Amino acid sequence: xxxxxxxxxxxxxxxxxxxxxxxxxxxxxxxxxxxxxxxxxxxxxxxxxxxxxxxxxxxxxxxxxxxxxxxxxxxxxxxxxxxxxxxxxxxxxxxxxxxxxxxxxxxxxxxxxxxxxxxxxxxxxxxxxxxxxxxxxxxxxxxxxxxxxxxxxxxxxxxxxxxxxxxxxxxxxxxxxxxxxxxxxxxxxxxxxxxxxxxxxxxxxxxxxxxxxxxxxxxxxxxxxxxxxxxxxxxxxxxxxxxxxxxxxxxxxxxxxxxxxxxxxxxxxxxxxxxxxxxxxxxxxxxxxxxxxxxxxxxxxxxxxxxxxxxxxxxxxxxxxxxxxxxxxxxxxxxxxxxxxxxxxxxxxxxxxxxxxxxxxxxxxxxxxxxxxxxxxxxxxxxxxxxxxxxxxxxxxxxxxxxxxxxxxxxxxxxxxxxxxxxxxxxxxxxxxxxx
Amino acid sequence: xxxxxxxxxxxxxxxxxxxxxxxxxxxxxxxxxxxxxxxxxxxxxxxxxxxxxxxxxxxxxxxxxxxxxxxxxxxxxxxxxxxxxxxxxxxxxxxxxxxxxxxxxxxxxxxxxxxxxxxxxxxxxxxxxxxxxxxxxxxxxxxxxxxxxxxxxxxxxxxxxxxxxxxxxxxxxxxxxxxxxxxxxxxxxxxxxxxxxxxxxxxxxxxxxxxxxxxxx
Numbered sequence: 001x002x003x004x005x006x007x008x009x010x011x012x013x014x015x016x017x018x019x020x021x022x023x024x025x026x027x028x029x030x031x032x033x034x035x036x037x038x039x040x041x042x043x044x045x046x047x048x049x050x051x052x053x054x055x056x057x058x059x060x061x062x063x064x065x066x067x068x069x070x071x072x073x074x075x076x077x078x079x080x081x082x083x084x085x086x087x088x089x090x091x092x093x094x095x096x097x098x099x100x101x102x103x104x105x106x107x108x109x110x111x112x113x114x115x116x117x118x119x120x121x122x123x124x125x126x127x128x129x130x131x132x133x134x135x136x137x138x139x140x141x142x143x144x145x146x147x148x149x150x151x152x153x154x155x156x157x158x159x160x161x162x163x164x165x166x167x168x169x170x171x172x173x174x175x176x177x178x179x180x181x182x183x184x185x186x187x188x189x190x191x192x193x194x195x196x197x198x199x200x201x202x203x204x205x206x207x208x209x210x211x212x213x214x215x216x217x218x219x220x221x222x223x224x225x226x227x228x229x230x231x232x233x234x235x236x237x238x239x240x241x242x243x244x245x246x247x248x249x250x251x252x253x254x255x256x257x258x259x260x261x262x263x264x265x266x267x268x269x270x271x272x273x274x275x276x277x278x279x280x281x282x283x284x285x286x287x288x289x290x291x292x293x294x295x296x297x298x299x300x301x302x303x304x305x306x307x308x309x310x311x312x313x314x315x316x317x318x319x320x321x322x323x324x325x326x327x328x329x330x331x332x333x334x335x336x337x338x339x340x341x342x343x344x345x346x347x348x349x350x351x352x353x354x355x356x357x358x359x360x361x362x363x364x365x366x367x368x369x370x371x372x373x374x375x376x377x378x379x380x381x382x383x384x385x386x387x388x389x390x391x392x393x394x395x396x397x398x399x400x401x402x403x404x405x406x407x408x409x410x411x412x413x414x415x416x417x418x419x420x421x422x423x424x425x426x427x428x429x430x431x432x433x434x435x436x
Numbered sequence: 437x438x439x440x441x442x443x444x445x446x447x448x449x450x451x452x453x454x455x456x457x458x459x460x461x462x463x464x465x466x467x468x469x470x471x472x473x474x475x476x477x478x479x480x481x482x483x484x485x486x487x488x489x490x491x492x493x494x495x496x497x498x499x500x501x502x503x504x505x506x507x508x509x510x511x512x513x514x515x516x517x518x519x520x521x522x523x524x525x526x527x528x529x530x531x532x533x534x535x536x537x538x539x540x541x542x543x544x545x546x547x548x549x550x551x552x553x554x555x556x557x558x559x560x561x562x563x564x565x566x567x568x569x570x571x572x573x574x575x576x577x578x579x580x581x582x583x584x585x586x587x588x589x590x591x592x593x594x595x596x597x598x599x600x601x602x603x604x605x606x607x608x609x610x611x612x613x614x615x616x617x618x619x620x621x622x623x624x625x626x627x628x629x630x631x632x633x634x635x636x637x638x639x640x641x642x643x644x645x646x647x648x649x650x651x652x653x
């Protein structure tokens with residue numbers, strides 16, 4: 001017996017031979033210590049109080065060096081009048097670098113476009129965020145795209161551009177994996193890719209990236225697309241394992257999960273499985289996807305009871321909550337259906353402000369704005385062309401920002417929302433008026 | 437004969453001998469949340485151990501309390517539904533003997549500083565409205581009935597006002613009932629119960645109330 005206990009104590013003996021001979025008591029194996037990060041100089045220690053947008057960054061232009069053609073502008077391999085997937089046309093007046101396209105304005109002038117592959121374009125976006133007081137962005141990382149070599153090259157370049165610009169302008173930045181199109185087998189890839197990003201870009205280095213978003217004392221990673229009942233080829237259980245892996249025994253990262261709108265009641269767009277609640281409880285922040293779930297006239301009926309009920313659930317389960325707001329929705333060109341132009345109208349910002357106020361008045365502490373630059377689905381808040389000054393699009397059209405607004409109106413209005421979430425006084429359900 | 441004997445066996449379960457009771461409480465003020473007996477908030481409960489998952493229903497008294505004195509001791513999933521409060525989560529509850537289960541809820545509307553008084557030939561109600569959600573307040577009402585369970589679904593006389601907007605939390609709302617013009621239902625010398633309520637514009641929402649007041653006319 002003694003011999004055996006000696007054997008058991010052997011590993012401890014080897015550690016404790018520095019002067020201590022107190023090895024008679026068997027010691028429990030040390031609990032794994034949670035990682036502690038140096039937060040010196042870190043700019044954003046919590047998502048709470050912040051208004052951040054999603055950043056697609058998936059567009060490319062022919063000749064930008066990405067080698068991906070007119071990615072996400074084109075349709076059916078062509079980017080020309082009658083063949084495009086975008087509804088809103090970016091206003092590229094301020095961009096130092098643009099690309100000529102075969103689209104033309106009424107006066108015959110060519111309509112240029114930008115590429116986020118270019119550092120100067122992404123720099124400009126972060127400059128706008130700073131000008132309007134928008135706190136930062138979640139950089140979308142599409143698993144189905146970065147699995148390929150050219151996709152990985154593109155999204156790494158855009159991320160590099162964004163890290164540089166966010167540092168320069170003091171804007172928060174975080175990575176968000178979009179799992180649309182993924183399979184169960186991709187979970188290992190994601191975990192590996194995430195490890196690689198951390199080392200390639202020194203994401204967790206408080207000196208290299210003081211602007212990388214932290215939450216609950218750890219860098220925040222967002223994973224979007226868990227619990228949707230739209231026939232995905234991965235399961236909630238896959239995400240559970242992924243979250244465990246990303247956090248690891250040392251709890252390396254905090255996690256935000258992007259879930260369907262009816263995640264709490266497990267109905268409508270949500271898989272009817274209580275495992276979703278288990279996974280949400282293991283995360284740090286939950287962000288329900290609200291795009292297309294309501295419009296201006298149905299908003300209060302849908303979100304009115306849902307927001308406070310979501311928030312109460314999150315408080316009871318010690319998870320933070322970030323509701324999503326979006327300016328409007330339009331995907332006529334993407335879906336080849338003219339009835340879908342301006343499907344959810346913006347109402348000069350009435351709709352966006354309704355949601356910002358609704359979230360704030362219901363007790364939300366942070367906002368996710370969908371999206372900064374999404375022109376395929378017409379949810380972009382960045383500068384876009386106005387009605388009356390849009391390029392022509394064969395027998396289709398483009399949708400513009402309301403003609404009497406400035407092209408940066410939705411940046412400005414989002415910035416007003418950010419001020420409110422930062423605690424500034426003077427805001428209410430009444431949409432703020434922009435001084436001329 | 438055989439069939440008869442078998443039939444007896446099936447019915448040989450113990451009778452329901454447990455009780456489940458409690459109160460809907462305002463999570464913020466800890467005060468009971470006033471309800472309606474008819475068409476009011478309900479409590480759905482599913483008894484565990486059966487594949488059918490049949491939902492049974494309990495109703496709630498006006499003062500926000502409920503009680504079921506004939507329930508089987510067992511595990512239940514219990515959810516308050518279609519109420520005058522922000523939707524809540526199902527709870528897993530073990531019912532055994534006398535079991536108390538209060539529901540902490542966020543009422544859609546709080547009626548504050550409510551006063552109902554007889555003034556000359558009128559009954560006048562004044563109150564403030566505090567809404568806890570962004571939805572519009574649909575309407576407010578003053579209701580009268582000979583029974584204490586007075587409310588919007590149970591009244592003989594009413595006075596309502598459409599709001600269809602956000603309520604001003606500082607405004608004192610006033611509603612009146614003229615006694616002589618309702619003399620069929622409000623007889624001088626008799627006692628009646630009066631209650632003020634307000635309803636939010638949300639799916640399946642029910643009225644929120646202040647406490648009922650007894651007045652002798």
